[in-house]
Amino acid sequence: MDAAQRDEILMRYREHAQRFQTVAARRAPATELIEFPSGAAASEPEHAPTAREIEVLQLVSEGLVNREIGDRLYLSEETVKSHVRHLLAKLQARSRAHAVAVGFRRGLLT
Numbered sequence: 142m143d144a145a146q147r148d149e150i151l152m153r154y155r156e157h158a159q160r161f162q163t164v165a166a167r168r169a170p171a172t173e174l175i176e177f178p179s180g181a182a183a184s185e186p187e188h189a190p191t192a193r194e195i196e197v198l199q200l201v202s203e204g205l206v207n208r209e210i211g212d213r214l215y216l217s218e219e220t221v222k223s224h225v226r227h228l229l230a231k232l233q234a235r236s237r238a239h240a241v242a243v244g245f246r247r248g249l250l251t
């Protein structure tokens with residue numbers, strides 16, 4: 142993947158992030174939409190992403206699919222899926238593209 146392709150992908154992720162923010166601004170916060178039993182609150186992410194999860198996020202930001210990420214990091218495809226699931230939860234992201242956008246905003250990606 143050359144620099145122009147990477148820049149194009151990053152631009153698309155940033156555009157997606159902007160769309161997510163626009164839609165989210167029009168919606169009520171999730172805690173107002175969900176009624177939790179016995180006064181429980183929505184759970185906050187307990188942990189920051191691990192170094193390995195950030196490696197996976199970096200490769201996701203480069204446009205790689207799970208199999209390609211696994212090949213690069215010598216992981217099984219299932220392990221990569223697990224890392225992506227944990228990233229989505231920890232970053233409170235709705236998709237891989239949203240996770241990348243959140244990663245850039247939080248300074249996890251360069």
